[in-house]
Amino acid sequence: MNGSLATPEIVLALCGMGILLFGVLRRGDGGLICSMLTIGALLLAAVLVAGGAFGLAFEGQFLVDPMSVFSKFLILAAAILGVVLSLDYNAREGIGRFEFPVLMLFATLGMMVMVSAGNMMSLYLGIELQSLSIYVLAAFARDDVRSAEAGLKYFVLGALASGLLLYGITLVYGFSGSMDFAAIRQALSDPTRVSEGLIVGVVFVIAGFAFKVAAVPFHMWTPDVYEGAPSPVTAFLGTAPKVAAMVLFLRVMVGPFGHVLMQWQALIEIVSVASMILGALAAIGQSNIKRLMAYSSIGHMGYVLIGLACGNAAGLRGALVYLVVYVFMFLGTFAVILAMRRRGQAVETIADLAGLGRNDPALAMAMAVFMFSMAGIPPLSGFFGKLYVFLAAVQSGLWTLAIIGVLTSVVGAFYYLRIVKVMYFDAAREAFDRRPASLSVVAAATGLFTTFFFIAPAPVLDAAQAAARVLFG
Amino acid sequence: MIMMIAFYIFAAILLGSAALVVSARNPVHSVLFLILAFFNAAGLFLLAGAEFLAMILVIVYVGAVAVLFLFVVMMLDVNFAQLREGFQRYAPIGATVGLVLFAELAMVLGGWRVAPGITALRAAPMPAGMQNTAALGDLLYTHNILLFQLAGLVLLVAMIGAIVLTHRDRRTSRRQVIARQMARSVAETLELVAAPLGAGVAPGEFRRPKPLEEAAAPHPVAPHQGEGH
Numbered sequence: 003m004n005g006s007l008a009t010p011e012i013v014l015a016l017c018g019m020g021i022l023l024f025g026v027l028r029r030g031d032g033g034l035i036c037s038m039l040t041i042g043a044l045l046l047a048a049v050l051v052a053g054g055a056f057g058l059a060f061e062g063q064f065l066v067d068p069m070s071v072f073s074k075f076l077i078l079a080a081a082i083l084g085v086v087l088s089l090d091y092n093a094r095e096g097i098g099r100f101e102f103p104v105l106m107l108f109a110t111l112g113m114m115v116m117v118s119a120g121n122m123m124s125l126y127l128g129i130e131l132q133s134l135s136i137y138v139l140a141a142f143a144r145d146d147v148r149s150a151e152a153g154l155k156y157f158v159l160g161a162l163a164s165g166l167l168l169y170g171i172t173l174v175y176g177f178s179g180s181m182d183f184a185a186i187r188q189a190l191s192d193p194t195r196v197s198e199g200l201i202v203g204v205v206f207v208i209a210g211f212a213f214k215v216a217a218v219p220f221h222m223w224t225p226d227v228y229e230g231a232p233s234p235v236t237a238f239l240g241t242a243p244k245v246a247a248m249v250l251f252l253r254v255m256v257g258p259f260g261h262v263l264m265q266w267q268a269l270i271e272i273v274s275v276a277s278m279i280l281g282a283l284a285a286i287g288q289s290n291i292k293r294l295m296a297y298s299s300i301g302h303m304g305y306v307l308i309g310l311a312c313g314n315a316a317g318l319r320g321a322l323v324y325l326v327v328y329v330f331m332f333l334g335t336f337a338v339i340l341a342m343r344r345r346g347q348a349v350e351t352i353a354d355l356a357g358l359g360r361n362d363p364a365l366a367m368a369m370a371v372f373m374f375s376m377a378g379i380p381p382l383s384g385f386f387g388k389l390y391v392f393l394a395a396v397q398s399g400l401w402t403l404a405i406i407g408v409l410t411s412v413v414g415a416f417y418y419l420r421i422v423k424v425m426y427f428d429a430a431r432e433a434f435d436r437r438p439a440s441l442s443v444v445a446a447a448t449g450l451f452t453t454f455f456f457i458a459p460a461p462v463l464d465a466a467q468a469a470a471r472v473l474f475g
Numbered sequence: 476m477i478m479m480i481a482f483y484i485f486a487a488i489l490l491g492s493a494a495l496v497v498s499a500r501n502p503v504h505s506v507l508f509l510i511l512a513f514f515n516a517a518g519l520f521l522l523a524g525a526e527f528l529a530m531i532l533v534i535v536y537v538g539a540v541a542v543l544f545l546f547v548v549m550m551l552d553v554n555f556a557q558l559r560e561g562f563q564r565y566a567p568i569g570a571t572v573g574l575v576l577f578a579e580l581a582m583v584l585g586g587w588r589v590a591p592g593i594t595a596l597r598a599a600p601m602p603a604g605m606q607n608t609a610a611l612g613d614l615l616y617t618h619n620i621l622l623f624q625l626a627g628l629v630l631l632v633a634m635i636g637a638i639v640l641t642h643r644d645r646r647t648s649r650r651q652v653i654a655r656q657m658a659r660s661v662a663e664t665l666e667l668v669a670a671p672l673g674a675g676v677a678p679g680e681f682r683r684p685k686p687l688e689e690a691a692a693p694h695p696v697a698p699h700q701g702e703g704h
Contacts, residue, residue, distance in 0.1 A: 015624075104635065127626060131629050134629060
């Protein structure tokens with residue numbers, strides 16, 4: 003047993019409990035201090051992740067490899083930016099309680115366990131730790147009906163998805179004889195061991211994951227939850243958990259179920275195409291920008307799934323690069339959405355953005371960068387995300403996916419560009435309130451990443467390449 | 476021989492009390508018979524060598540669940556006679572459903588086939604020279620320590636969530652402030668009245684202890700009415 007491999011997780015858990023105790027004993031408003039402590043704990047965890055070794059721990063239940071390290075960095079970055087985004091919003095909306103950052107920390111811990119899972123049981127517990135924290139976060143503004151509704155909806159549907167996942171896991175366990183990823187892979191390398199029951203189990207596992215990454219046809223909860231949850235929670239919910247669930251999805255499909263690729267490839271293709279099409283078409287009619295972002299994220303997950311459908315190292319690399327790019331675009335867009343306040347009141351319709359180009363050129367510039375990037379216009383980062391995924395699809399002969407992907411990005415460009423048009427060319431409205439420094443920092447950081455990704459994409463590409471190679475090594 | 480006798484005694488009382496659970500008129504008696512059934516089941520587990528299960532059954536089911544049942548039954552004023560009103564009328568339907576379920580059960584049992592290596596497999600989970608409590612502990616705290624701790628964290632998050640979403644610090648809540656309790660002096664709380672012989676204290680003469688001055692309260696919780704502490 004080599005428990006020291008889990009040092010970042012253990013330290014993060016201890017920090018979380020420490021911050022919780024501190025917040026309880028402090029008596030009074032400890033939201034800000036606890037947020038700062040949480041950011042500190044997450045940074046500490048990132049340092050520990052960077053210094054960790056690779057290997058298996060806890061009898062194979064926990065593994066550290068380039069893929070898990072890569073995704074942990076991404077998850078921690080998203081979590082830190084998420085906490086920063088919540089600082090000002092929570093204080094203004096009166097939900098700045100100390101449990102907020104603590105729950106975010108535990109959700110992050112759950113995600114780190116997810117991407118390090120080497121066993122179906124640690125996978126499930128990681129997912130539950132993450133989901134349970136986020137159910138509570140979604141309902142955190144408990145006096146707001148929409149937030150309570152979002153939390154309840156997410157909880158009920160999430161519980162259903164967990165049930166599907168568990169059912170799939172039991173079938174896989176029953177037919178392969180093991181919970182361990184490596185052992186399942188070993189068992190399935192023998193084609194005679196692959197029975198119908200096992201395939202049914204794999205399908206249920208896919209359904210569970212598709213819910214967690216909000217891919218069609220398990221996307222129904224997304225628009226309501228994204229719209230109802232407090233905006234910083236939506237920013238967090240749309241990034242870090244998606245990364246964790248998607249990385250887990252990639253790992254489980256390619257690892258334990260790698261030998262039955264022929265059985266699940268078509269399924270992933272269908273889910274991917276349906277997500278891309280729905281993401282492109284359903285977003286057109288939206289007037290609420292958070293709802294629009296929900297459909298947009300469904301579409302993005304469709305593009306990431308193209309990488310999985312390829313079922314090779316190039317596809318996986320494309321998917322991982324896309325996730326990196328997506329996280330920063332999405333968080334940046336939410337920094338702008340959080341800055342949308344008039345007379346202390348948060349506004350969230352697209353029409354409210356009118357005149358932003360004149361009232362606040364810097365913010366409008368950032369938003370335009372994110373929108374162009376999401377539409378996939380070079381040389382912004384979103385273009386490269388799509389490029390590597392489509393390239394992998396073409397190399398694997400999945401022409402249909404690549405063509406549908408290109409077509410849906412053209413359709414999607416319509417509603418992204420409409421936002422730019424509203425900001426710069428529509429009749430100006432009253433200016434927004436002065437934006438707090440925390441939002442400016444996040445918008446600037448993510449904006450710079452999105453804009454200048456093309457100058458030095460090598461580190462991200464190499465890390466993704468190394469991560470993808472692990473699963474096919 | 477003694478094991479056999481003990482087994483039949485436990486089994487007979489278990490079946491008898493189980494039958495009484497469903498047939499007793501008084502719901503409180505039903506719950507008490509349920510507790511008796513639990514105790515006998517625990518005895519059977521002991522005979523089978525599963526002492527950990529026996530302990531858990533007594534501690535969790537008898538100690539917590541059954542007592543909770545008892546409280547619920549005693550507190551809720553459920554009229555069971557009224558609930559049983561249509562019993563005669565619906566008995567045929569109930570009997571049919573029961574018969575169908577019984578037939579299904581019989582079919583399942585009829586198709587039961589025992590795998591050849593099952594006896595070896597059944598014996599495998601118990602490591603040699605280890606009692607089953609130790610074996611379970613070994614499994615939980617040594618082999619699956621990561622999962623055990625993660626499950627603990629999930630429960631912690633559930634607790635935080637329940638508090639975050641439901642707890643409200645109401646202005647009327649009466650929380651205990653020990654410092655204030657200690658600071659009370661006899662003069663504030665007690666008044667000695669010399670009552671004349673043969674006559675009680677007249678209503679106007681007796682003064683209820685006056686509450687501590689609210690302004691001195693160190694926290695925003697509202698004035699405590701009456702003897703809240």
